[in-house]
Amino acid sequence: xxxxxxxxxxxxxxxxxxxxxxxxxxxxxxxxxxxxxxxxxxxxxxxxxxxxxxxxxxxxxxxxxxxxxxxxxxxxxxxxxxxxxxxxxxxxxxxxxxxxxxxxxxxxxxxxxxxxxxxxxxxxxxxxxxxxxxxxxxxxxxxxxxxxxxxxxxxxxxxxxxxxxxxxxxxxxxxxxxxxxxxxxxxxxxxxxxxxxxxxxxxxxxxxxxxxxxxxxxxxxxxxxxxxxxxxxxxxxxxxxxxxxxxxxxxxxxxxxxxxxxxxxxxxxxxxxxxxxxxxxxxxxxxxxxxxxxxxxxxxxxxxxxxxxxxxxxxxxxxxxxxxxxxxxxxxxxxxxxxxxxxxxxxxxxxxxxxxxxxxxxxxxxxxxxxxxxxxxxxxxxxxxxxx
Ligand code: COA
Numbered sequence: 001x002x003x004x005x006x007x008x009x010x011x012x013x014x015x016x017x018x019x020x021x022x023x024x025x026x027x028x029x030x031x032x033x034x035x036x037x038x039x040x041x042x043x044x045x046x047x048x049x050x051x052x053x054x055x056x057x058x059x060x061x062x063x064x065x066x067x068x069x070x071x072x073x074x075x076x077x078x079x080x081x082x083x084x085x086x087x088x089x090x091x092x093x094x095x096x097x098x099x100x101x102x103x104x105x106x107x108x109x110x111x112x113x114x115x116x117x118x119x120x121x122x123x124x125x126x127x128x129x130x131x132x133x134x135x136x137x138x139x140x141x142x143x144x145x146x147x148x149x150x151x152x153x154x155x156x157x158x159x160x161x162x163x164x165x166x167x168x169x170x171x172x173x174x175x176x177x178x179x180x181x182x183x184x185x186x187x188x189x190x191x192x193x194x195x196x197x198x199x200x201x202x203x204x205x206x207x208x209x210x211x212x213x214x215x216x217x218x219x220x221x222x223x224x225x226x227x228x229x230x231x232x233x234x235x236x237x238x239x240x241x242x243x244x245x246x247x248x249x250x251x252x253x254x255x256x257x258x259x260x261x262x263x264x265x266x267x268x269x270x271x272x273x274x275x276x277x278x279x280x281x282x283x284x285x286x287x288x289x290x291x292x293x294x295x296x297x298x299x300x301x302x303x304x305x306x307x308x309x310x311x312x313x314x315x316x317x318x319x320x321x322x323x324x325x326x327x328x329x330x331x332x333x334x335x336x337x338x339x340x341x342x343x344x345x346x347x348x349x350x351x352x353x354x355x356x357x358x359x360x361x362x363x364x365x366x367x368x369x370x371x372x373x374x375x376x377x378x379x380x381x382x383x384x385x386x387x388x
Contacts, residue, residue: 003125004166004317006132008286009061010332011054012156012273014370015044016339017347019151025344026146033151038237038267042274044342045140045155047353048369048376051078052088053385054157055138056095056373058279060387061328062159063134068097070132071161073124074104077113077278079187079307080139081106082383092136095373095387110185111233112307113137114158114278115315121162122171135160137278141235144193145348152236154274158282167326168289169301169317176215178208178312185308192354201308202239208312209243209304216302216314224251227316228299229262229292231284233306235275237267240284243304265292272336281305290329297321338370 019039023030033039045054055076063071076089087106107113107120114137121133138157143149184201187194209232217223224247232240244263248256266284268291276283281303288301295301298318305313342350355378356362363377366386376384 001126001129001164002166002170003122003164004162004171005160005169006163006166007062007161007326008168008282009058009159009328010156010269010283010286011057011061011371012043012276012335013045013049013054014339015046015342015350016041016272017044017342017344021344022151026150036238037151038241039151039271039274041272042151042153043155044347044350046350046369047355048364048366048374049155049371050082050375051080051138051140051157052082052091052383053371053373053375054155055088055136055159056092056385056387057371058138058157058159059092059096059134059136060372061331062161063096067132067161069099070130071098071134072102072128072131073121073133074098074102074136075117075120075133076104076106076136076138077115077117078106078136078138079108079110079113079277081108084189088138089136091385095385096134098134109311110307110309111235111277111280112305112311112313114160114282115305115313118160118162118171119175125162125164129164132161132163135162137276137282139277139279141275141277142193142351143196145351147193148198149194149196152275154276156273156276156279156283158276158279158286160282167320168323169319171317172220172315174216174220175313175315176212176219178211180310182310184310202242204308204310205239205306206243206246208306208310209314210246212304212312212314213247216316222300224248224259225255226300227259227302228295229259229266229288230302230304231266231281231288232304233281234267234270234284235280237271240267262288262292269332269336286332289323290327290332294324295319
């Protein structure tokens with residue numbers, strides 16, 4: 001039985017910052033952000049969007065009534081959850097109208113959470129072939145104004161429907177994994193901004209990638225020539241490029257050329273959204289499938305997931321015939337094109353806004369947010385979510 005990705009939804013907030021303007025405001029050569037880091041625009045979340053609302057908006061894009069009855073597990077990968085106890089999965093389960101006899105839980109391991117969720121979903125469906133699992137990856141990446149990580153922020157969510165007989169990508173059963181206790185990126189419970197040892201995180205990413213890639217090759221007997229494309233977790237688009245460079249010579253010249261072209265296609269959305277942590281790898285897959293040239297049935301796509309701290313995994317899948325019918329490229333392009341550009345002052349102002357932490361109530365301006373699901377306010381320490 002084949003198990004894999006049946007549908008993919010995506011949501012990003014309606015604000016962005018232009019990276020060239022951010023570079024000027026930070027007295028930095030724009031070439032560093034545009035080429036050195038590889039980012040053109042950065043999504044900014046208003047206070048009416050958090051990891052729960054973004055995930056719900058991505059989920060609502062793909063779920064039909066039949067899916068809402070068939071989903072019996074909601075797995076929410078995030079590292080910017082909104083509650084230490086209640087999982088975002090329960091809110092999304094409600095906001096998306098999924099039938100009640102379901103399991104709902106949040107998973108955390110930096111940017112790796114949604115990949116762990118997919119692998120757990122695969123096992124669940126192997127035992128329960130009729131079921132469908134909703135996997136969410138949703139985050140707001142915040143390093144701080146004028147911090148080294150500032151140009152690698154972003155916000156957004158990806159929703160994946162995992163099922164038997166998938167219509168987009170059938171996932172291979174083999175994976176290669178690595179876990180090591182390192183401090184390359186972390187966010188203490190008290191802080192809403194991440195801490196990062198930037199250079200070390202880059203080195204660790206590449207070390208994890210080459211390690212799991214080599215192990216995947218050994219396990220499967222496949223080589224780079226067997227890959228139509230490789231999608232990477234993309235904290236910024238130069239990161240995947242650097243990792244790819246470490247292995248690209250393994251392919252024949254012809255395959256190298258085509259893998260490089262596919263890489264450019266796979267960063268189209270990430271370049272204008274920024275880092276969305278748990279969803280980044282799947283946003284890259286979405287870019288490839290929606291913005292790239294049509295790939296043939298059975299084309300194999302490699303996927304590298306990395307969550308600082310750190311866990312790395314390389315896995316793969318093969319494309320299903322007619323996958324393009326199920327992609328929502330036009331809708332996603334429209335969502336990106338309709339965003340409003342913020343001035344640097346507006347961005348800094350939004351960045352500093354936060355919800356009260358002293359128990360007082362707040363009502364938020366939801367009319368200006370075009371998303372269906374928004375955070376309307378907080379009362380008695382309870383977040384009030386609405387689906388407009
Ligand atoms: N034109 C073109 N490229 C330029 C440039 C210019 N004017 N100025 C600098 N660059 C290049 C640098 O050569 C460097 O390229 P390289 O990475 O290929 O060596 C790149 O831009 C970044 O410059 P650097 O000086 O290393 O930037 P930095 O010290 O500000 O750090 C990050 C960059 C990504 C480490 C930092 O933004 C960060 O910590 N981000 C968050 C952590 C992260 O995303 N980690 C990834 C693993 S999960």
